[in-house]
Amino acid sequence: GAGVSQSPSNKVTEKGKDVELRCDPISGHTALYWYRQSLGQGLEFLIYFQGNSAPDKSGLPSDRFSAERTGGSVSTLTIQRTQQEDSAVYLCASSVGADRTDTQYFGPGTRLTVL
Amino acid sequence: DQQVKQNSPSLSVQEGRISILNCDYTNSMFDYFLWYKKYPAEGPTFLISISSIKDKNEDGRFTVFLNKSAKHLSLHIVPSQPGDSAVYFCAASADFNKFYFGSGTKLNVKP
Numbered sequence: 357g358a359g360v361s362q363s364p365s366n367k368v369t370e371k372g373k374d375v376e377l378r379c380d381p382i383s384g385h386t387a388l389y390w391y392r393q394s395l396g397q398g399l400e401f402l403i404y405f406q407g408n409s410a411p412d413k414s415g416l417p418s419d420r421f422s423a424e425r426t427g428g429s430v431s432t433l434t435i436q437r438t439q440q441e442d443s444a445v446y447l448c449a450s451s452v453g454a455d456r457t458d459t460q461y462f463g464p465g466t467r468l469t470v471l
Numbered sequence: 472d473q474q475v476k477q478n479s480p481s482l483s484v485q486e487g488r489i490s491i492l493n494c495d496y497t498n499s500m501f502d503y504f505l506w507y508k509k510y511p512a513e514g515p516t517f518l519i520s521i522s523s524i525k526d527k528n529e530d531g532r533f534t535v536f537l538n539k540s541a542k543h544l545s546l547h548i549v550p551s552q553p554g555d556s557a558v559y560f561c562a563a564s565a566d567f568n569k570f571y572f573g574s575g576t577k578l579n580v581k582p
Binding site for chain 1: 473475477503511512513514516517520560562564566567568569570571572573574575
């Protein structure tokens with residue numbers, strides 16, 4: 357079946373612009389994660405959605421970052437007034453349920469470059 | 472503050488030999504650990520995990536060892552194959568939904 361997909365694969369934007377990154381999880385997966393990987397760094401947790409529960413936003417680095425998940429499926433990560441330090445690969449993952457031992461399946465990521 | 476560290480950015484091993492990738496962590500509350508493998512232009516894929524109630528977990532050529540007193544995790548690949556060449560990330564969790572990742576080790580298995 358189809359895996360996790362993300363769009364766009366690459367995004368170049370100018371400092372100060374807003375960007376939206378999209379994640380389509382595996383059908384039926386109730387859990388969805390967003391991470392980012394800055395150059396030379398590990399994956400940094402951003403936000404976690406589980407079913408209809410309130411998301412865990414504790415990893416969002418500033419109030420310029422927000423995310424939503426519509427209908428328990430597609431998720432959009434929005435970065436407002438982008439800064440150069442937002443340049444990174446943004447990865448989305450989904451898992452079948454809320455158990456942390458459920459395997460996370462990652463998308464290929466969106467490479468964001470802020471000029 | 473990086474709670475999970477992979478201090479070797481790269482490792483080169485001959486095909487057929489053992490690859491040992493290391494990971495250190497600082498948070499004693501971590502009780503679930505994972506290794507992921509990542510090829511270029513792809514997302515990470517899950518490789519193997521271990522709970523803190525165990526000190527070893529095996530899956531085919533891959534074995535993960537956990538030393539809780541040293542806060543140290545290692546992944547052994549035996550025998551190494553050229554297709555194992557990838558970036559390997561370790562990750563740890565104390566909460567059910569938050570994972571902390573190391574910065575990765577790039578493994579090159581030479582034919």
